[in-house]
Amino acid sequence: MPALFLSIAILAEVAGTVALKYTNGFTSPGPTAAVVIGYGLSFWMLALVLRDMPIGLTYAVWAAVGTALIAAIGIVAFGEPATTLKLLSLGLIIAGVVGLNLAGSH
Secondary structure, eight states: OHHHHHHHHHHHHHHHHHHHTTSTTTTOHHHHHHHHHHHHHHHHHHHHHTTTSOHHHHHHHHHHHHHHHHHHHHHHHHOOOOOHHHHHHHHHHHHHHHHHHHHHTO
16 A cells, blocks of 8 residues: 555645646635645655655655656646756656665665
């Protein structure tokens, strides 16, 4: 279950972050509600994950995967540039999470 809850936490955080773009400074009620619900669900799921997984690993995976997904959404959906440096940096984030996973298993 921790992996499922962590996946939900990541997706909820990503949805909340995308909705944040549409809040117009928190003046649009629908997107603002989506932000609050998305982040609320994300933190609730994180709290459940932390019953079974170490905090360092949990947060690293949540933050890294969320960052990578938001960057990819920015490129695909919002036309942000996919520069070599941006793609290399995303690769480093992923490599860091893999390293933390490997370090945690020994």
